[in-house]
């Protein structure tokens with residue numbers, strides 16, 4: 001038998017149906033210890049996962065060797081969050097094994113799609129920022145760019161959301177309970193991380209004064225490696241997540257003295273560092289453990305990188321030649337003083353040389369302008385945990401402010417605005433300033449966001465270093481969010497434009513001529529209807545609510561936050577309800593309103609909005625006068641897996657944040673890629689999506705960011721708006737009357753009063769424009785030919801929003817990195 005033929009049959013790497021089936025049986029037997037007859041769905045998942053993993057390792061090892069022997073620069077993505085979603089389906093897709101594996105499993109009497117649902121997803125992120133990191137890892141591998149993703153292996157990811165009596169409750173996400181076949185622990189890759197204590201000075205052998213950090217205690221970081229496959233290439237990059245461990249897992253002295261708790265205390269304290277992901281999205285928490293988490297993963301990662309530079313190039317000074325590190329928001333910004341510390345204290349570099357290296361190595365992405373989300377740390381706390389870093393930061397600040405003084409000739413106000421440390425009674429360390437000073441590039445995540453960054457929170461920095469600033473509009477991976485989430489659409493596009501578009505989304509433009517083709521339109525509608533049927537089944541299984549798949553699916557799926565204005569959509573629904581009650585013969589396009597998303601556990605108002613959705617849903621869905629026309633659904637536990645059910649089924653995508661507040665949004669891209677039309681404000685990437693798909697194919701409404709500012713400065717009074725709009729007044733009254741809360745008038749008072757009195761996100765100001773726009777949406781939907789035309793054009797013109805485009809821009813304009821091709 002030839003080598004090739006033998007390989008094809010090989011139980012561990014063969015790709016034929018026959019080899020795959022043997023592999024599945026083999027893994028089932030030797031890994032789970034079960035026969036096919038006795039196997040549970042989870043056993044089958046494990047067998048399938050190992051069968052796939054076996055076929056990933058050759059690429060993983062070959063890639064590492066190829067990168068090592070090339071002199072190319074490696075991108076290190078520093079992110080406290082990676083919202084990866086299930087690996088199995090994605091890896092099968094990227095390996096090109098879908099059809100053969102489906103067949104192999106079929107021959108064993110197993111439905112592969114059912115088994116895919118068994119995987120608990122690694123939800124190691126809150127929302128947009130964490131999911132973006134996952135999309136970027138996918139694109140880096142697909143574009144064959146040497147890259148390592150560094151982060152934290154949280155034992156518990158983002159909480160699971162359950163709904164009890166309409167209220168959100170949080171359940172621990174024990175995603176590792178059944179083991180994790182996708183990670184390869186590297187027990188020898190462990191680094192010490194110091195915490196607490198004090199510093200002192202000593203004289204080195206050659207007479208230099210040096211600083212020494214005497215910590216309170218030391219924990220260890222152990223590497224857990226997950227291979228990240230590129231799509232249709234051999235290149236397989238590395239996601240390296242750190243787990244914290246104690247040096248001494250058990251203290252025999254304490255045990256012998258009968259103190260059983262003290263015997264394991266060190267272990268408990270150390271392991272707490274990587275125990276759980278903080279569930280706060282866009283609000284600063286200032287918790288000690290969070291600071292420790294950030295420092296922990298950054299320190300392990302930098303020690304790892306310095307080791308690699310030393311090993312491969314012999315000199316840590318060559319760090320920026322070997323690596324460039326992207327800071328995913330300020331969460332990893334302690335990397336800047338940490339690299340300084342490693343270079344100065346542990347490798348004896350001078351300040352000047354160390355600063356040169358550091359400043360050439362980091363680039364910073366800002367993901368939010370919301371003041372409450374900008375990280376600051378109390379100096380007291382910071383000093384207690386990281387005393388040496390504070391000294392380094394003081395020195396960075398002093399030298400930086402000297403530069404500002406020289407440039408702006410003693411403009412004291414500017415100096416105090418720009419300082420890394422605020423001059424309050426309880427001074428705080430401003431992490432965005434630290435990130436800006438220590439990086440050679442600073443970017444926002446959409447055109448409007450970057451321009452606001454330059455004119456608001458980072459204006460002083462922009463005036464000092466305009467050349468450092470650039471925009472990198474976000475993108476999302478079409479592999480997961482089209483190919484994996486929407487197989488029928490993928491097939492239809494394949495048939496229309498050929499199979500290369502998943503790697504080159506510009507090719508989607510060949511769909512344009514088909515937008516008016518009647519028979520293509522009808523296939524397009526069929527694909528959408530199929531997805532809506534599937535979602536309807538899912539909804540009825542999960543919530544017990546029956547929905548009509550032929551109604552318009554109007555979906556808002558994202559974290560709950562007042563600036564995202566889920567309650568604006570609610571006011572629309574309540575107004576429609578009112579209209580239908582007043583006029584039972586009113587003829588409107590039937591709609592199903594679907595909400596999904598989590599609220600931060602401590603964010604009371606967001607949780608109250610979730611409760612109101614459930615209350616409104618209960619009333620409307622049980623009212624026979626209206627429930628043939630409108631329905632309201634809340635799909636619990638929005639995560640990557642559930643998201644993949646939602647995007648394909650959407651007719652209308654709600655992107656209705658207050659203009660100027662949403663940095664980019666990425667759900668907007670995922671919906672549009674699946675043929676949903678967008679109703680949205682001129683905010684974040686909506687602006688560019690609208691430009692790309694054409695303004696006639698996008699439902700725009702609302703105040704612009706500039707108008708929002710004007711209204712707020714001009715003393716915005718929502719009361720006046722409400723008084724002049726009876727329909728809005730009615731909607732608010734319906735809530736406060738207790739109509740949706742069994743007569744309880746207090747329940748939603750905080751929400752309604754806030755809208756009447758403050759309305760900081762201008763819900764009332766945008767209400768009329770939103771309702772009028774929605775009326776137009778409803779009318780357009782009735783013309784299904786025209787709607788389908790718009791839907792096809794959305795997909796045809798959305799190519800720009802692939803994360804491949806975004807990563808290519810980062811690679812060319814910030815990182816200056818080139819691909820390195822791994823070959824068999």
Ligand code: 26W
Nearest residue numbers: 128129282283284367373662663664665666
């Ligand atoms: C300190 C607490 C905290 C936690 C998370 C503050 C801020 C964050 C993130 C910056 C919030 C976030 O995820 N931002 C989102 O990033 C996405 C990717 O760039 C954007 O698409 C979203 O618009 C932005 O809200």
